[in-house]
Amino acid sequence: MRWPALPLVLLTLAVLIPASAFGHAERYAYFPDHTLGKVPKLRTSGPSLVVCKSDSGRRIAKLKGKALKRNRALLQRCRYHHIQAAVNAAHNGYRILVLPGVYKEEPSRRVPNDNPKCKGDEYEGEEAGTKSYKFQRDCPNVQNLIAIVGDDDDDDRRCDDKCNLQIEGTGRKPQDVQVVGGGYGLKPGAKLNVFRADRADGFTLHNLLVQYSDFNNVYVIETNGFRLDHVISRWSREYGFLTFADDNGLYDHVKAFGSGDSGIYPGSGPEGHCARYGIEIRYSESFGNTIGWSGTAGNGVYTHHSKFHHNSAGITMDSFSGGHPGMPQDCSKWENNRIYSNNNDLFNAKRDKYCKDTPNEKRDPRKVCPTFQVPVGTGILTGGGNGNIFRKNYIYDNWRRGTMLFWVPGTLRGDDPTGQSATPSFYETSHNNQYVANRMGFRPDGKRDPNGVDFWWDEEGGGNCWSGNVGPGGGAFTSDPTPLFACPTGSPNTVGNATKQGELFPCATWDPKTNTDPVGCDWFKRPPEPK
Amino acid sequence: MRRCIAGLIAALAVIGCGGEDTGNGDLVWVGKPKVTREATLPRDRVLNGFIRNDGLRRLTLWAKDVRAVDRSGEPLKGNATFIRGYVHPLYPPTRPPAGGLPDSERIRLGQVVKLDPGKQTHLSVAWRLAPGAKAPDRIDYGSGWLPIPDS
Numbered sequence: 001m002r003w004p005a006l007p008l009v010l011l012t013l014a015v016l017i018p019a020s021a022f023g024h025a026e027r028y029a030y031f032p033d034h035t036l037g038k039v040p041k042l043r044t045s046g047p048s049l050v051v052c053k054s055d056s057g058r059r060i061a062k063l064k065g066k067a068l069k070r071n072r073a074l075l076q077r078c079r080y081h082h083i084q085a086a087v088n089a090a091h092n093g094y095r096i097l098v099l100p101g102v103y104k105e106e107p108s109r110r111v112p113n114d115n116p117k118c119k120g121d122e123y124e125g126e127e128a129g130t131k132s133y134k135f136q137r138d139c140p141n142v143q144n145l146i147a148i149v150g151d152d153d154d155d156d157r158r159c160d161d162k163c164n165l166q167i168e169g170t171g172r173k174p175q176d177v178q179v180v181g182g183g184y185g186l187k188p189g190a191k192l193n194v195f196r197a198d199r200a201d202g203f204t205l206h207n208l209l210v211q212y213s214d215f216n217n218v219y220v221i222e223t224n225g226f227r228l229d230h231v232i233s234r235w236s237r238e239y240g241f242l243t244f245a246d247d248n249g250l251y252d253h254v255k256a257f258g259s260g261d262s263g264i265y266p267g268s269g270p271e272g273h274c275a276r277y278g279i280e281i282r283y284s285e286s287f288g289n290t291i292g293w294s295g296t297a298g299n300g301v302y303t304h305h306s307k308f309h310h311n312s313a314g315i316t317m318d319s320f321s322g323g324h325p326g327m328p329q330d331c332s333k334w335e336n337n338r339i340y341s342n343n344n345d346l347f348n349a350k351r352d353k354y355c356k357d358t359p360n361e362k363r364d365p366r367k368v369c370p371t372f373q374v375p376v377g378t379g380i381l382t383g384g385g386n387g388n389i390f391r392k393n394y395i396y397d398n399w400r401r402g403t404m405l406f407w408v409p410g411t412l413r414g415d416d417p418t419g420q421s422a423t424p425s426f427y428e429t430s431h432n433n434q435y436v437a438n439r440m441g442f443r444p445d446g447k448r449d450p451n452g453v454d455f456w457w458d459e460e461g462g463g464n465c466w467s468g469n470v471g472p473g474g475g476a477f478t479s480d481p482t483p484l485f486a487c488p489t490g491s492p493n494t495v496g497n498a499t500k501q502g503e504l505f506p507c508a509t510w511d512p513k514t515n516t517d518p519v520g521c522d523w524f525k526r527p528p529e530p531k
Numbered sequence: 532m533r534r535c536i537a538g539l540i541a542a543l544a545v546i547g548c549g550g551e552d553t554g555n556g557d558l559v560w561v562g563k564p565k566v567t568r569e570a571t572l573p574r575d576r577v578l579n580g581f582i583r584n585d586g587l588r589r590l591t592l593w594a595k596d597v598r599a600v601d602r603s604g605e606p607l608k609g610n611a612t613f614i615r616g617y618v619h620p621l622y623p624p625t626r627p628p629a630g631g632l633p634d635s636e637r638i639r640l641g642q643v644v645k646l647d648p649g650k651q652t653h654l655s656v657a658w659r660l661a662p663g664a665k666a667p668d669r670i671d672y673g674s675g676w677l678p679i680p681d682s
Contacts, residue, residue: 128628128629128630128633129622129628129629238623261623296619318619320617320618320619321618321619321620321621322621322639323621360625369625371623371624371625371626372619372623373619383617406617407616408616408617408618409614409615409616412614412616412618412639413618413639414635414639498565498579499565499567501615501616502565502567502577502579502655503567503569503577504616504617505577505579505612505614505615505616505617505641505655505657506577506610506612506655506657507617508612508614508616508617508618508619508640508641509594509610509611509612510624511624512624512625513624513625515610518610518657519575519608519609519610519657519658519659520569520572520575520576520577520609520610520657520658520659521572521657522569522571522572525571527571
């Protein structure tokens with residue numbers, strides 16, 4: 001159904017909505033030139049610095065075999081007791097070997113958040129609430145427990161020092177080296193980020209566990225080449241792993257749980273425009289978060305052989321907000337993943353009350369408070385994405401919908417002040433998405449475990465297609481609408497079903513403090529398990 | 532009221548300003564709004580339509596002031612937004628910038644709209660009926676009201 005007087009509406013909206021100039025509380029960020037970088041390899045040789053704690057020897061004594069021998073030898077070389085101190089001493093290409101222990105980074109925690117040395121116009125970002133790159137370079141531990149900030153004061157936005165650093169836990173498993181943030185909100189020592197890699201090309205984080213950030217446990221921004229490898233993130237107020245305006249990235253065997261927003265967030269992903277994938281996520285797992293994987297402008301990401309389960313929503317990618325270069329979202333691929341049981345009831349009345357009434361600094365950080373609204377019980381939500389491919393995934397036991405695809409008017413996001421996004425147009429999103437050969441509503445062992453409905457679409461957009469998908473026993477899947485359009489041609493370019501779209505609008509008024517259950521929106525009530 | 536005055540001047544035969552069909556104030560519906568109900572929310576209704584400023588001055592409308600009201604003028608529990616789409620705040624809702632959200636973000640989120648004469652925008656209003664209660668009478672937006680069509 002077409003809305004009345006559409007041309008006038010478009011004109012009106014264009015007049016009413018000014019250029020939006022705000023990001024996710026971040027300075028203007030720019031994509032690196034992907035041709036100048038590459039995914040770093042794990043190194044086992046080369047210059048290194050060793051970090052240990054007073055009880056590392058005792059912990060090492062519990063190791064066995066090669067790990068015991070290696071760590072005993074490294075303990076003799078230990079000269080640092082804080083990871084940040086080793087980072088400060090490191091040169092390009094160094095490895096920082098972190099021996100078993102718990103690292104609280106007390107000197108960083110003591111850096112005040114209102115450090116008078118870090119005030120002035122040069123330290124402010126382009127818009128309110130953001131800080132400049134120079135701020136991070138000159139005052140690395142105001143916001144960050146451990147900062148790797150690699151670009152000097154030239155204007156090329158490329159790494160000059162602290163490049164190709166590899167920070168590596170030397171235990172047998174990630175849990176042997178724990179890096180612990182100071183907690184949430186105004187709690188003394190709380191920092192936005194536990195790790196921040198900023199223009200730190202070639203950054204590698206390997207074999208350790210990170211927890212208790214006020215925003216991101218691991219944050220990588222404007223970095224050309226990164227590797228997050230066998231890292232566990234648990235309990236962060238917002239994000240576990242957040243990468244932003246990066247390229248040549250790899251998440252390998254990462255695990256994320258307990259994030260108020262997303263476990264894994266490759267937002268403002270590489271602009272490969274379906275010709276290449278600039279970030280790969282493989283053999284990873286994200287659960288117990290509000291969202292398992294999300295990305296506003298989550299472009300050019302190839303995610304495969306990973307599991308997203310027991311979140312409120314498994315995966316979301318979207319074009320909801322301005323301030324994210326690379327809009328609209330496009331060209332990510334999902335293959336051979338398991339997306340299941342995303343029914344985590346984080347929006348119930350009891351949790352709402354706890355999160356609303358408890359100051360952040362007094363919260364139990366292990367109790368997740370949602371900071372993003374999602375339709376509980378959804379496997380994959382694509383809100384305003386183009387050219388994404390979902391192939392050969394198992395999608396089951398998501399009690400609302402296996403997948404959701406809907407349109408977001410481009411004009412609502414506003415202009416990108418960095419000039420790295422398409423000029424917004426009203427019907428620019430929700431085109432050419434392909435759902436191919438997915439297994440819907442049953443587990444890998446073949447046991448039936450249905451979604452509420454397998455495929456839900458608001459019926460907007462052209463070229464969207466569904467082919468080769470199967471339900472339990474190789475039978476039919478369920479969908480709304482029925483039938484769907486087959487690949488490769490897909491749907492004709494339609495403006496969508498106004499009734500379906502209208503159901504989404506009240507959900508945008510959600511607010512964890514003032515409107516936890518918007519009238520007219522059923523997203524926040526976990527649906528009953530489908531029979 | 533300026534819409535009313537303008538109408539008087541133009542037509543010289545206006546009997547009153549607004550009424551059961553058109554409401555009262557500067558806003559009018561463009562086309563017929565549609566009221567829908569989700570099966571999972573039997574007491575909730577969502578109205579979607581387009582409004583136009585037929586007055587002579589710019590209107591600044593706040594979504595929080597737009598409510599479905601009953602015959603006695605009591606607002607029903609509900610919410611409203613001026614945008615036609617699902618969007619998300621740029622700032623995490625628990626982490627607004629000092630001084631609150633800037634106007635541009637409030638407009639983007641549909642919390643406020645500045646509507647010049649002759650311009651139109653989308654309006655979505657949701658309300659919840661109390662058990663046994665009758666349907667609301669109209670949409671009140673502070674400086675006027677709009678009728679709710681039969682659905």
